[in-house]
Amino acid sequence: MLAIVAQVLGFVMLIPQGILPIIFLAANVQSKSWFLALYVPEPMSLVVAIAFVIVGGLLAFFGTRSVIRWT
Template sequence: MIAIIAQVLGFVMLIPQGILPIIFLAAGIQSKSWFLALYVPEPMNLPVAIAFVLVGGLLAFFGTRTVIRWT
């Protein structure tokens, strides 16, 4: 059960909270929507988005690996 939660949270942190804000920052899009990294103060936007990518990638990786081991 914990592996599935880690997997879901990992993909949410990786794609909509990490990768998409990086794309928004690179494209200069001003819409903040629900991306947490775009609500932090200006110089911290990119580091927060990169942290989401790293943590989300690790959670997704280990959650998926654990689920695969169960089957």
């Protein structure tokens, strides 16, 4: 059960909270929507988005690896 939660949370942190804000920052999109990284002060936005990518990628990797081991 914990592996599935880690997997889902990891993919949420990776794609919508990490990769999409990086794309928004690169394209200079002004809409913040629900991306947490776009609500922090400007110099830290990219750092927060990269942190989400790293942590989300690790959670998704280890969650997926644990689920695969179960089968």
